Amino acid sequence: MSVDSSGNGRPERVGFFTDTSVCIGCKACEVACKEWNMVPEDGMDFTSMSFDNTGRLSADTWRHVAFVEQREPLGFQDPGVGRPGPVDLGMPAFELPGASTGAEERGDFRWLMSSDVCKHCTSAACLDVCPTGALFRTEFDTVVVQEDICNGCGYCVPACPYGVIDRREGDGRAWKCTLCYDRLGEGLEPACAKACPTESIQFGNLDELRERAEKRVEDLREAGVSSARLYGEDPANGVDGAGAFFLLLDEPEVYGLPPDPVVTTRDLPSMWRHAGVAAASLLVGAVAMFAGRR
Amino acid sequence: MNRSEVTKEDVRGRTPGRDAITGAADVVGAEQRRQRGEGRRRKGRGEPTRVPDAEFRSYYGKPILNQIVWEAPDIGGYLFLGGLAGASSVLAAGAELTGRPALARPLKYAALGAITGSTAALIHDLGRPERFLNMLRVFKPTSPMSVGSWILLTYGPLAGVSAVTSATGWFPRIGRAATLGAGVVGPLVATYTAPLVCDTAVPSWHDGYRYMPFVFASSAAAAAGGMGLITAPLDQSGPARRAAVGGALVESVTSSTMEYRMGLSGEPYRRGRAGAFMRAAKALTLAGAAGAVIGRHSRLASAVSGAALVAGSACTRLGVFYAGTQSVEDPKYTVIPQRRRLEEGKAARGEGEGGVSVPQARDSQD
Numbered sequence: 188m189s190v191d192s193s194g195n196g197r198p199e200r201v202g203f204f205t206d207t208s209v210c211i212g213c214k215a216c217e218v219a220c221k222e223w224n225m226v227p228e229d230g231m232d233f234t235s236m237s238f239d240n241t242g243r244l245s246a247d248t249w250r251h252v253a254f255v256e257q258r259e260p261l262g263f264q265d266p267g268v269g270r271p272g273p274v275d276l277g278m279p280a281f282e283l284p285g286a287s288t289g290a291e292e293r294g295d296f297r298w299l300m301s302s303d304v305c306k307h308c309t310s311a312a313c314l315d316v317c318p319t320g321a322l323f324r325t326e327f328d329t330v331v332v333q334e335d336i337c338n339g340c341g342y343c344v345p346a347c348p349y350g351v352i353d354r355r356e357g358d359g360r361a362w363k364c365t366l367c368y369d370r371l372g373e374g375l376e377p378a379c380a381k382a383c384p385t386e387s388i389q390f391g392n393l394d395e396l397r398e399r400a401e402k403r404v405e406d407l408r409e410a411g412v413s414s415a416r417l418y419g420e421d422p423a424n425g426v427d428g429a430g431a432f433f434l435l436l437d438e439p440e441v442y443g444l445p446p447d448p449v450v451t452t453r454d455l456p457s458m459w460r461h462a463g464v465a466a467a468s469l470l471v472g473a474v475a476m477f478a479g480r481r
Numbered sequence: 482m483n484r485s486e487v488t489k490e491d492v493r494g495r496t497p498g499r500d501a502i503t504g505a506a507d508v509v510g511a512e513q514r515r516q517r518g519e520g521r522r523r524k525g526r527g528e529p530t531r532v533p534d535a536e537f538r539s540y541y542g543k544p545i546l547n548q549i550v551w552e553a554p555d556i557g558g559y560l561f562l563g564g565l566a567g568a569s570s571v572l573a574a575g576a577e578l579t580g581r582p583a584l585a586r587p588l589k590y591a592a593l594g595a596i597t598g599s600t601a602a603l604i605h606d607l608g609r610p611e612r613f614l615n616m617l618r619v620f621k622p623t624s625p626m627s628v629g630s631w632i633l634l635t636y637g638p639l640a641g642v643s644a645v646t647s648a649t650g651w652f653p654r655i656g657r658a659a660t661l662g663a664g665v666v667g668p669l670v671a672t673y674t675a676p677l678v679c680d681t682a683v684p685s686w687h688d689g690y691r692y693m694p695f696v697f698a699s700s701a702a703a704a705a706g707g708m709g710l711i712t713a714p715l716d717q718s719g720p721a722r723r724a725a726v727g728g729a730l731v732e733s734v735t736s737s738t739m740e741y742r743m744g745l746s747g748e749p750y751r752r753g754r755a756g757a758f759m760r761a762a763k764a765l766t767l768a769g770a771a772g773a774v775i776g777r778h779s780r781l782a783s784a785v786s787g788a789a790l791v792a793g794s795a796c797t798r799l800g801v802f803y804a805g806t807q808s809v810e811d812p813k814y815t816v817i818p819q820r821r822r823l824e825e826g827k828a829a830r831g832e833g834e835g836g837v838s839v840p841q842a843r844d845s846q847d
Contacts, residue, residue, distance in 0.1 A: 339608015359608025443540030465694035
């Protein structure tokens with residue numbers, strides 16, 4: 188987990204492995220992130236959908252803990268395909284849990300919790316489309332916004348396939364997770380990983396994290412948790428591998444993650460070609476309009 | 482909370498908690514497991530599902546993407562005025578070369594006015610307008626907005642010189658060169674905004690990238706032709722009329738084709754506010770084209786038809802804009818096509834092979 192030079196004068200690529208199977212939903216990561224990075228409050232709201240009152244990642248939320256409630260047994264889990272969506276558990280009541288339902292339903296409940304964060308993509312759309320160069324790739328292969336350069340054009344917001352980066356109301360600039368760039372330089376781990384009490388958020392050298400994650404998924408599957416799968420770790424995926432990847436217990440969309448995101452700039456050369464042909468057609472068409480009789 | 486320390490060598494005092502196997506079969510007693518297993522089977526719930534369909538799963542129905550932060554009047558106006566300016570310059574250059582000064586002059590003014598408005602709308606939409614010049618810090622071909630800024634920087638002065646020399650009569654040769662220059666750069670101004678909106682994760686924008694430049698170019702031609710019909714006398718507005726009608730017809734065909742060929746991502750173009758704008762655009766454009774043909778001997782009918790075409794072009798851009806925001810709002814536009822792509826990929830590789838990141842089918846376990 189060293190962030191020192193690896194001999195070639197360049198620090199190793201670092202990232203997060205978020206193992207949601209041990210997340211307890213304490214939101215210490217959200218708090219630590221806000222404290223360290225001095226991120227303003229993101230609205231004191233009750234979403235009324237679950238214990239998740241944060242809602243989503245945004246300019247003022249750089250870590251977001253998702254809470255998914257399912258009528259599924261905790262142990263003896265199944266793969267997670269074709270299962271109905273999250274269930275409404277209703278308001279808290281004074282009766283014993285499960286007293287009103289039959290014995291069969293009792294206990295068929297699991298809570299999935301996952302701490303979401305910027306993926307620090309290898310091919311990052313936000314960075315590609317930024318017209319000012321405010322977004323840049325650091326020596327740790329992370330993606331960071333320079334707030335003294337960003338002019339708030341907002342192009343990165345719809346470019347991000349994960350819905351991470353956002354423009355801050357009243358401030359006008361784009362903000363997102365920096366993977367604690369300031370802490371990395373001092374050899375410290377990011378605030379969220381530091382605060383995580385179960386080490387659900389693991390920080391370190393990306394290759395090492397990938398190995399560890401493979402092992403973890405094997406262990407879980409061997410133990411019968413057949414729905415465990417990694418998300419975003421594959422260097423051959425649509426963003427050429429995420430710098431922050433996850434171990435999930437259900438399909439990504441259940442956690443609010445896109446199932447198969449692709450960096451939009453992959454199609455940009457084709458877009459430019461199509462635009463070039465369209466521009467040429469406009470010119471040729473106009474010439475034809477004048478070539479005719481009066 | 483976490484007592485481990487990151488040191489230069491490694492982490493000291495790792496918490497053992499992360500190795501816990503939660504939710505595993507072992508956690509549950511054998512008796513309980515048997516009961517549950519039987520209970521589940523008796524209920525017979527959960528048919529094996531392999532093919533994703535209209536049913537999709539999401540996080541409380543919340544959008545996956547963050548909503549576009551641009552304002553509709555600003556960016557819709559920016560797209561529309563950019564198109565109007567670019568195509569007007571093309572027509573102005575043609576009119577200049579073929580000796581139609583009464584068509585060239587108003588189009589040059591329209592181009593300058595429109596590009597000024599377009600740039601102003603873009604700057605107004607920035608979160609930090611005073612930092613607009615930061616756009617010129619770099620030239621990035623990966624960012625259509627960066628490329629667009631440089632195109633505007635090239636085109637703006639040409640359109641300005643063209644219009645000012647035309648109004649004052651000074652430096653006619655420089656004016657002519659600027660007019661021709663603006664006419665050459667004009668098509669780029671009218672079309673670069675298509676890659677600009679398509680180079681995003683917004684489903685209804687990205688998935689239309691093969692058609693959007695043609696929609697924008699033809700819509701721009703219709704608008705500029707319409708502007709020519711409004712401003713030029715009948716004896717000189719012939720090419721503008723042909724451009725208007727041609728642009729309108731091509732736009733109607735390409736935008737319908739785009740909506741159809743995009744599949745699910747084309748749906749927002751028929752729904753809600755986007756649908757209303759797209760229908761209005763089509764009605765105005767086709768009515769304008771018909772009016773331009775039928776009323777070709779009437780100055781007033783031509784001007785009204787021209788105005789309808791200009792308004793139709795503005796509606797097209799607003800329709801495209803709102804289709805984008807609507808496709809962000811509903812997670813189905815993000816999830817279903819991606820899920821389908823995954824399933825198709827899995828089928829192509831051969832079923833059952835699946836790596837760790839591919840969810841197994843339910844029946845493989847039971």
